[in-house]
Amino acid sequence: MGVEVAVEGLTKSFGAQNIWRDVSLVLPRGEVSALLGPSGTGKSVFLKTIIGLLRPERGSCVVGGVDTASCSEHQLYEVRKLFGVLFQDGALFGSMNLFDNVAFPLREHTRKPESEVRRIVLEKMELVGLTGAESKLPGEISGGMRKRAGLARALVLDPEIILCDEPDSGLDPVRTAYLSQLLIDLNAQLDTTILIVTHNINLARTVPDNIGMLFRRELVMFGPRELMLTSEEPVLAQFLNGRRLGPIGMTEEKDQAALAAEQAQLRAVTDTLYGIAPQLDPSPGLPPRLAVRRRKDRVMSALHQFPIPTQRSVIASLDAADRTRYGIGAPA
Ligand SMILES: Nc1ncnc2c1ncn2[C@@H]1O[C@H](COP(=O)(O)OP(=O)(O)OP(=O)(O)O)[C@@H](O)[C@H]1O
Numbered sequence: 001m002g003v004e005v006a007v008e009g010l011t012k013s014f015g016a017q018n019i020w021r022d023v024s025l026v027l028p029r030g031e032v033s034a035l036l037g038p039s040g041t042g043k044s045v046f047l048k049t050i051i052g053l054l055r056p057e058r059g060s061c062v063v064g065g066v067d068t069a070s071c072s073e074h075q076l077y078e079v080r081k082l083f084g085v086l087f088q089d090g091a092l093f094g095s096m097n098l099f100d101n102v103a104f105p106l107r108e109h110t111r112k113p114e115s116e117v118r119r120i121v122l123e124k125m126e127l128v129g130l131t132g133a134e135s136k137l138p139g140e141i142s143g144g145m146r147k148r149a150g151l152a153r154a155l156v157l158d159p160e161i162i163l164c165d166e167p168d169s170g171l172d173p174v175r176t177a178y179l180s181q182l183l184i185d186l187n188a189q190l191d192t193t194i195l196i197v198t199h200n201i202n203l204a205r206t207v208p209d210n211i212g213m214l215f216r217r218e219l220v221m222f223g224p225r226e227l228m229l230t231s232e233e234p235v236l237a238q239f240l241n242g243r244r245l246g247p248i249g250m251t252e253e254k255d256q257a258a259l260a261a262e263q264a265q266l267r268a269v270t271d272t273l274y275g276i277a278p279q280l281d282p283s284p285g286l287p288p289r290l291a292v293r294r295r296k297d298r299v300m301s302a303l304h305q306f307p308i309p310t311q312r313s314v315i316a317s318l319d320a321a322d323r324t325r326y327g328i329g330a331p332a
Contacts, residue, residue: 002030002193003064003082003160005050010059010069012042012049018217019045023059025212025222027161028298031291032187032194033222034204036239037214043197044088046214047163050195051083052076063161081109084159086150088166092138098125099134102153109157124152127189128182144175148182155186161193162186168200176200180207181280188282188289201240205229205277209295213239224299226317229276230310276313300326 005027012019019042027033037043048054050061052068060067066079092101102121106112112120125131128148138146147167154162167183168176180203187194198204204211212222215235221228228236282289303311315328323330 001160001191004029005161005193005195006060006062007050008060008062010046010049010056010061012045012054012056020214020217020219023214023219025219027193027195028210028291028295029193030187030191031209031295032183032196032207033210033212034196034198034208035212035214036198036204038239039199041214042217043214044165047085047165047195047197050163051080051085081157082160084154084157084162086147086154086162086164086167088169092146092149092153094138097135097137098130098141098149098152101138101149102156105153106156120156121152124155125149127155127186128152142175143170144179147171147179151182151186155190159192161195164194164196164198166197166199168198168203173202176203179203181283183207184280184289185283185286187291188286191290204240206280209279209291211240224295225279226276226299226314227306227310230307230313232307276317296322 007026008024010023011021023046035043035046045054049056050063050068052061052071056069059069061069063079064082066075068076068079071079092098093104096104099121102124103117106117106120122131122134125134128151130145130148130152133141133145133149136145138149141149151162151164151167154164164183167179171179183194183196184207186192196203196208208225210222210224211228213220213228213233213236220235221231221233229240231237299314303314306314318326318328320330322328
């Protein structure tokens with residue numbers, strides 16, 4: 001059963017450089033969330049702040065009753081055991097084979113006998129589809145396999161929360177699709193809270209239950225996928241649709257004149273991606289994701305607060321059983 005992460009008013013700077021300010025969001029337990037944002041907006045800094053590797057100037061991040069923004073080093077050591085982290089490059093030790101890489105946290109943090117270490121490592125490697133590759137060195141395998149090995153290592157201490165920093169970086173579209181499916185399958189099997197940092201539009205549209213967006217030192221929005229995928233918020237709409245038109249520029253921020261000219265053009269653009277894309281289901285044979293029902297109940301109880309087009313899209317996406325459950329009549 002995953003654990004909730006409650007972030008409130010978080011602000012982080014390095015010297016005079018403010019990275020982001022006043023970030024508040026809740027990663028609901030057992031749900032998959034994604035944090036999007038252009039390069040350099042501080043997504044990796046955000047992950048590191050959640051686990052207390054970096055300390056913010058203001059705000060709190062409560063995980064299992066502990067505030068990782070202000071707790072003691074000892075408390076931090078304990079609360080970090082709740083986390084499994086997949087770093088951007090997999091962060092594997094080049095001189096160790098995959099078995100030893102995956103076993104590393106178990107040998108470092110537990111006193112399990114080697115037979116138990118072996119059992120757990122083989123189980124996690126099977127979970128990520130790496131059975132048979134135990135003796136390979138990181139330099140001998142593909143980028144996709146390295147990511148999966150990093151994921152297996154993130155799983156060995158049975159984390160309640162998995163943080164994935166750009167799990168798709170350097171992967172081709174097919175491997176990214178496999179990885180997206182793997183994250184959904186892991187969530188179905190483990191009911192773990194997952195936060196994914198990504199630039200990948202496809203992954204963002206089909207994997208997470210909740211989506212957040214960092215831009216210009218602020219969290220633009222964070223909410224359930226139905227709300228975010230139908231949002232007219234310009235930054236979010238530009239990013240999720242991969243458009244050049246919008247506030248996000250090639251370098252940093254566009255000037256106002258360029259922005260106004262593009263907004264005029266934008267009205268003429270037909271947006272084929274707009275709307276609630278179907279979310280990935282677990283692979284056949286796996287249990288359903290427990291988070292789906294919990295989240296749908298939450299979305300339906302907050303439905304009246306959403307913009308009308310979002311409400312319509314949500315209702316249109318309900319099946320007959322959902323309509324009965326939430327007391328909504330058959331479609332006209
Ligand atoms: N330890 C540090 N000391 C000083 N500045 C840092 C440190 N870590 C990150 N930064 C700065 O914080 C900013 C945000 O970096 P971060 O890596 O979090 O961005 P990002 O959104 O993850 O980018 P990308 O998508 O390209 O990986 C950058 O300007 C970076 O130089």
